[in-house]
Every structure is written in C-alpha cells, then in structure tokens.
Amino acid sequence: MPAASAAPAPAKSAPAKSGPQKAMERLGLLRDIDLALHLPLRYEDETRLTPLHQAREGETLQCEGVVTECRIELRGRRQLLVRLQDAEGDQLLLRFLHFYPSHQKTCAVGQRLRVRGELRGGFFGREMVHPQFRAVDEHTPLSQSLTPVYPTGANLPQAYLRKAVAAGLRRADLAELLPPGSVPPQLPTLREALDFLHHPPPRASLATLEDHSHPAWQRLKFEELLAQQLSQMQAQRERDLLSAPALRPRPGGLHEQLLAVLPFALTRAQQRVVEEIAQDLARPHPMNRLLQGDVGSGKTVVAALAAAVAMDAGWQCALMAPTEILAEQHFRKLVGWLEPLGLKVAWLTGSVKGRARQKMVEAVADGSAQLVVGTHAVIEDKVSFARLGLAIIDEQHRFGVAQRLALRQKLQAQSSRGGAQLEPHLLMMSATPIPRTLALTYFADLAVSTIDELPPGRSPIVTKVFADTRRDEVVGKIADAVHAGRQVYWVCPLIEESEALDLQNATDTHAQLCEALPGCQVGLLHGRMSPSDKTAVMAEFSAGRLQVLVATTVIEVGVDVPNASLMVVEHAERFGLSQLHQLRGRVGRGAVASVCVLLYTAPLSDTGKARLRAMAETNDGFEIARRDLDIRGPGEFMGARQSGAQLLRFADLQEDAPLLSAARRLAPALLDQHPAAAQRHVQRWLGGKAEFLKA
Ligand code: ADP
Numbered sequence: 078m079p080a081a082s083a084a085p086a087p088a089k090s091a092p093a094k095s096g097p098q099k100a101m102e103r104l105g106l107l108r109d110i111d112l113a114l115h116l117p118l119r120y121e122d123e124t125r126l127t128p129l130h131q132a133r134e135g136e137t138l139q140c141e142g143v144v145t146e147c148r149i150e151l152r153g154r155r156q157l158l159v160r161l162q163d164a165e166g167d168q169l170l171l172r173f174l175h176f177y178p179s180h181q182k183t184c185a186v187g188q189r190l191r192v193r194g195e196l197r198g199g200f201f202g203r204e205m206v207h208p209q210f211r212a213v214d215e216h217t218p219l220s221q222s223l224t225p226v227y228p229t230g231a232n233l234p235q236a237y238l239r240k241a242v243a244a245g246l247r248r249a250d251l252a253e254l255l256p257p258g259s260v261p262p263q264l265p266t267l268r269e270a271l272d273f274l275h276h277p278p279p280r281a282s283l284a285t286l287e288d289h290s291h292p293a294w295q296r297l298k299f300e301e302l303l304a305q306q307l308s309q310m311q312a313q314r315e316r317d318l319l320s321a322p323a324l325r326p327r328p329g330g331l332h333e334q335l336l337a338v339l340p341f342a343l344t345r346a347q348q349r350v351v352e353e354i355a356q357d358l359a360r361p362h363p364m365n366r367l368l369q370g371d372v373g374s375g376k377t378v379v380a381a382l383a384a385a386v387a388m389d390a391g392w393q394c395a396l397m398a399p400t401e402i403l404a405e406q407h408f409r410k411l412v413g414w415l416e417p418l419g420l421k422v423a424w425l426t427g428s429v430k431g432r433a434r435q436k437m438v439e440a441v442a443d444g445s446a447q448l449v450v451g452t453h454a455v456i457e458d459k460v461s462f463a464r465l466g467l468a469i470i471d472e473q474h475r476f477g478v479a480q481r482l483a484l485r486q487k488l489q490a491q492s493s494r495g496g497a498q499l500e501p502h503l504l505m506m507s508a509t510p511i512p513r514t515l516a517l518t519y520f521a522d523l524a525v526s527t528i529d530e531l532p533p534g535r536s537p538i539v540t541k542v543f544a545d546t547r548r549d550e551v552v553g554k555i556a557d558a559v560h561a562g563r564q565v566y567w568v569c570p571l572i573e574e575s576e577a578l579d580l581q582n583a584t585d586t587h588a589q590l591c592e593a594l595p596g597c598q599v600g601l602l603h604g605r606m607s608p609s610d611k612t613a614v615m616a617e618f619s620a621g622r623l624q625v626l627v628a629t630t631v632i633e634v635g636v637d638v639p640n641a642s643l644m645v646v647e648h649a650e651r652f653g654l655s656q657l658h659q660l661r662g663r664v665g666r667g668a669v670a671s672v673c674v675l676l677y678t679a680p681l682s683d684t685g686k687a688r689l690r691a692m693a694e695t696n697d698g699f700e701i702a703r704r705d706l707d708i709r710g711p712g713e714f715m716g717a718r719q720s721g722a723q724l725l726r727f728a729d730l731q732e733d734a735p736l737l738s739a740a741r742r743l744a745p746a747l748l749d750q751h752p753a754a755a756q757r758h759v760q761r762w763l764g765g766k767a768e769f770l771k772a
Pocket residue numbers: 341342343344347370371372373374375376377378508532533635637639666
C-alpha cells in the first residue's frame with residue numbers, strides 16, 4: 078500500500094530495460110500468459126476495516142483513524158511515533174524505525190490514515206511497527222477483492238508486480254481451447270479460474286485457496302497436466318513418423334556369437350529385456366527406450382548384445398558414459414568381448430588428442446570403427462558417423478538436459494547424412510529407477526525395460542551405520558579385509574562450497590590410511606586429477622595392485638571391481654540417498670560377502686536420519702527410490718538433475734492423480750480431433766519449455 082512504483086511498460090519492452098523488468102525476465106515473466114499464470118502465494122484482506130476495540134493482539138488487520146500526534150523520539154533509538162485515533166475513539170501507536178521526511182508529511186496531525194499491520198501490545202498501549210499506510214479521506218473506497226501477494230525477486234517491488242500481473246491478465250488470450258464436455262465437470266473456464274485466483278472476492282474460502290483444492294486451482298492443474306501429456310504424446314507421434322533402420326538378429330550372427338563367448342549365462346530378467354530391445358530394433362522407427370536396473374544388475378552386457386545386433390546388420394554403434402573412468406571400463410570390457418569376434422572398437426574422449434584423435438575420428442567417419450565408446454566427446458561437432466544405427470547412453474541421468482538435447486540434435490543431424498534419412502535407435506540406461514507416476518508424466522513417450530533381478534551368486538551387502546567416533550575400529554576392519562586378500566574403497570564427501578576443501582579432505586584421509594595401514598598400497602583418486610592419471614589409478618586398483626582406494630565421488634557411477642568387498646563412506650549424512658545407493662553398488666559385485674560402512678558425524682538432521690535408516694534397511698534400488706521420493710517429494714526428486722527446470726508448477730503427481738488420469742484420457746482425442754487447439758494449448762502452457770520435455 079505505500080507509494081506505488083512506476084507503471085510497468087507493456088510486454089513488448091523498450092530497448093533499455095529497467096531493474097524491475099530484468100527481474101521479471103529472471104522470473105520467466107515474458108509473455109502476457111506468463112504473467113497471467115504467475116499466481117499469488119497468499120492474499121491480504123484489504124476489503125474491510127476492523128474497529129480497534131474488536132481487534133485482537135497478534136492479528137494482522139486493516140484499520141483507519143486520524144493522526145493526533147506525530148513526533149520523532151530521540152531517546153534510545155531514533156524513531157518516528159505516530160498516534161492514531163479511530164472512529165470509536167480508540168488509540169493506536171505507529172512506530173517507524175526507518176523513515177524519511179516525507180513520512181512525517183503524510184502522517185501530519187489531522188491527517189486520516191489507512192494502516193495495515195500486526196497489532197501488538199506495547200508498553201505505551203497497542204501499536205503497529207512498520208505498518209503499511211497511506212493517506213485517505215472519508216470516501217476512499219476499500220478494495221473489492223482480496224489483495225494478491227506474488228512470489229517475487231530482488232529489485233521487483235510487490236506493487237510493480239501486481240500492476241504488471243493485472244495488466245498481463247487483462248491482455249492475455251485465455252480463450253477456451255478445450256471442446257465442450259472435455260474438462261472435468263464443475264471446473265470453471267480458464268479465464269474465470271485466473272480472474273478468481275488473482276482477485277478473489279472478499280468472502281472466498283482462504284482455506285481452499287491455500288491448499289489448492291478450490292475448483293479454480295483444479296482447473297489450472299488440469300490444464301498443466303494436459304499440456305504435459307499433449308507434448309509427450311506429440312513427441313511420440315513425431316518420432317513414429319521418423320524412419321530408422323530395421324535391425325533384426327541373424328541366426329548364427331554376432332549376437333549369438335557374443336552369447337556363446339560370455340563367461341556367464343544371462344539372467345531371466347536380462348533375457349527378457351534383451352528381447353524387448355530386439356523387438357524395438359526390428360521396427361523401422363527409432364527406438365526410444367530406457368533400460369533401468371539396479372546397480373550390478375548387468376546392464377552392460379544387455380547393451381553389448383543390442384550393439385551386436387546393430388553391427389551385424391552393418392550399422393555403427395556409439396556408447397557414451399558420463400565419466401572417463403566409466404567409459405574406459407566399458408571400453409576394456411567391450412574390447413574383450415567383441416574384438417575376438419573381429420569387430421573394431423574405437424575410443425573417444427576429451428583426453429584423446431592429436432594424431433590419435435584424428436585417426437579415431439577418421440575411423441568413425443569412414444565406418445571402419447563399428448563401435449565407438451567414450452564420453453560425450455563422441456557427439457562433438459567434428460565427429461560424424463558413416464552409418465550410425467544405435468546410440469547407447471549409460472547412466473543417462475548423469476548427463477545434463479543440455480547435453481541430452483545436444484545428443485538428440487546430433488542424432489537427427491546424423492540421419493540426414495548420405496541421403497539415408499534414417500534416425501539411429503536410442504537406448505538409455507540408468508540405475509536410478511523412475512517411479513511410476515513420474516514415468517507416466519515426464520516420460521510418457523519413453524518405453525521402459527526393467528532388470529529386476531541380480532545375477533546369481535551375489536551375497537547381499539550388509540550396511541552398517543556408525544558414528545565417526547568409531548573410525549579406528551573401522552580402520553581395523555580395513556586391515557582385516559586387506560589381509561584376507563580383499564580390496565576396499567574409502568569414499569570422501571563432496572564439499573559443495575569448496576573443491577579445495579574436498580581435495581584436502583581426501584588427501585588427509587589418504588595420508589592417515591597410509592600411516593595406519595603399513596605394508597598396504599593405498600591409492601588416491603579425486604576430481605582434480607587429469608583424466609589419464611585417474612584412469613591409471615583406476616587400472617592399478619582393478620588389477621589388484623592397490624588394496625585400498627581413497628576417492629571422492631568420482632567413483633560413484635558404474636565402476637566394477639568384483640574383488641572389492643568393503644566400502645567406507647565418510648560423512649555419509651552429506652550424501653543424497655540415491656547417491657549413497659550408487660556408491661554402495663561398487664561393492665557386492667563378487668561372491669564374497671560385502672560390507673558398506675556409513676560413517677556419520679552427529680548431530681543428524683531428520684532427513685539425514687531417514688536417509689541412513691533407509692540405507693541400513695534395504696538394498697533394493699526401487700525401494701530406495703520410493704523412500705527418496707517420500708523424503709524429498711517429486712519436485713526435488715526430479716530436481717535440476719533430471720529436468721533442468723521444475724516442470725510442474727501447480728499440479729502434484731501424487732495428490733492430483735485423478736486429474737492426471739483425466740488429462741491422459743483427453744490428450745489423444747484432442748490431438749486427433751482438434752490438433753490446432755492442442756498445439757495452442759501446449760504453446761500457452763509450456764512456451765519454450767516444450768523442448769526440454771523431449772530431452
Ligand atoms: P550395471 O547394471 O550396474 O551396469 P554391470 O553391467 O557393470 O552392472 O554388471 C555388473 C557385473 O555383473 C559385471 O562384472 C558383469 O560382467 C556381471 N554380470 C552381468 N550379467 C551377469 C550374469 N548374468 N551372470 C553373472 N555375472 C553377470
């Protein structure tokens with residue numbers, strides 16, 4: 078209510094942008110529709126005046142009165158004191174610790190003020206500290222609706238934002254796009270819903286507005302969920318229009334030859350997913366499939382079998398991993414399996430340079446390298462494939478949204494080469510399972526295969542949670558394990574604020590363990606090392622020449638050393654649940670019983686406790702994902718990692734399941750019968766974000 082700021086400029090902004098305009102851009106408030114969809118956090122009731130004799134202390138209220146006294150008090154802290162008397166003769170003191178000369182003018186004796194603030198019982202009677210206030214006369218009208226309070230940012234005054242939103246709401250095109258009868262009954266139109274939510278009438282139920290159960294909120298959530306479903310289905314239909322090479326396994330072909338040389342038989346779950354993938358590959362449309370399976374469930378061999386089918390049919394394959402260590406490990410394993418069968422595997426990461434790189438790039442371009450393994454360097458601009466038939470991304474959730482988008486564009490670019498116009502198939506792998514509700518909403522156009530069983534002969538990992546006061550005891554356990562011919566990981570926490578501290582911590586721990594374990598080879602692995610040094614240390618550990626490996630979280634993904642049977646995680650309370658589970662998956666890969674010790678430093682937060690308890694109670698990655706979802710909620714679960722932006726602003730997947738199913742039912746009919754309306758709906762809701770949904 079204090080002095081209003083300048084009126085916002087119209088949406089088509091002038092060349093020079095003011096502070097508030099930049100702040101609005103940061104909030105994504107660019108189009109009229111964005112403003113119209115910027116909903117209040119809460120409301121203030123300025124529709125009535127409370128007589129002071131009816132007001133209770135602690136209450137936030139609006140009242141009106143005439144100034145009877147206005148002075149600056151100099152004792153103690155300098156402050157402006159204004160005494161007000163309302164129509165019934167009751168008194169109220171206004172106290173301002175920060176004030177300008179203009180305040181005194183507005184609050185001159187005899188002036189009528191309308192004030193709003195929290196009523197407190199003070200030493201000198203009832204008072205308000207720093208209330209909102211403005212000068213009025215007897216006829217100044219009251220607000221006709223509740224006053225919205227919007228989420229805002231620095232340099233963006235509430236009053237400016239209110240005006241901008243009100244203007245955006247007036248201008249926005251909110252014409253009904255959905256055919257009659259398609260919206261769940263009892264829900265208002267979008268225009269009605271938004272008018273209501275921005276300016277609710279005085280008697281609106283604040284409770285249903287605040288818990289978002291009001292029909293106006295329901296309409297918004299429904300619209301949002303519908304936009305998601307539409308854009309997902311659209312992506313799927315677009316993909317179905319694209320062509321891909323139909324890859325069928327040949328009797329006696331590479332696929333069978335590989336199965337014959339593997340040192341183990343596939344589990345039933347592996348056989349099933351291999352079959353699901355084979356069916357996709359045999360279709361003349363690009364596969365878009367996620368292979369999920371707990372750590373250690375054997376996803377790599379499934380990928381190798383898919384690659385064998387593609388290569389057998391004369392196409393190239395690319396396998397990408399998020400880290401060099403992991404890529405290197407895949408490379409070794411695949412070379413071991415595939416080169417004896419006469420295939421050429423190329424190796425491409427950021428650290429392959431000069432002539433070696435040139436040779437690799439040429440082998441990829443002329444098609445002589447049938448399989449290319451590496452980091453995202455594989456999809457760099459300068460690399461182009463002769464005939465890319467299948468791209469495999471391991472630990473796909475570790476790649477950022479931008480990288481995933483770049484990959485898709487790259488794959489599309491590959492397809493137009495050589496006039497073939499064929500898109501490669503895409504197989505993504507992840508050990509972080511996507512909960513079902515999320516899979517339905519965010520990944521509706523993604524086919525999912527799940528490996529739900531571990532290879533036989535694994536003994537379950539026992540997880541122990543210890544206070545770090547028992548560190549010496551744990552070091553004793555390491556000595557025992559090494560003595561028994563086993564290997565050990567010691568994981569140091571990632572210290573977010575400081576990479577330097579991180580390193581210090583790992584280096585100190587390394588020195589301590591070297592001293593405490595004489596005669597034992599202790600290695601050190603951290604993010605600051607060059608890729609080739611990392612690879613060298615990892616190779617030493619794999620070969621058993623190092624017995625203990627102190628590492629920061631660089632070993633988190635995919636590292637496979639079956640002889641490692643003990644893992645210690647220091648400051649386990651600082652890790653996320655799925656990260657702890659990934660880490661733990663580095664042990665328990667052989668037949669020996671494995672142990673994971675989670676060391677924590679007291680005091681633990683409630684969520685910290687819940688995470689460590691979940692780790693001690695279950696080894697099942699799906700159960701871990703469920704608990705993670707419970708502890709963090711879906712918004713954070715998806716987080717920046719999965720989505721790059723929080724994609725659902727209003728709807729909640731658990732709570733709004735009925736609206737989600739209604740949206741799922743409506744979306745295909747809308748796409749078929751009203752494609753233009755469907756298009757406008759997606760544009761209205763997602764604007765530029767629609768692309769993200771495809772990543
Ligand atoms: P992840 O699913 O975590 O990527 P990997 O593919 O690294 O798991 O496999 C873990 C280990 O299990 C590897 O050493 C792999 O060779 C082995 N493995 C995979 N499948 C089987 C199987 N069916 N029987 C026995 N061992 C297997």
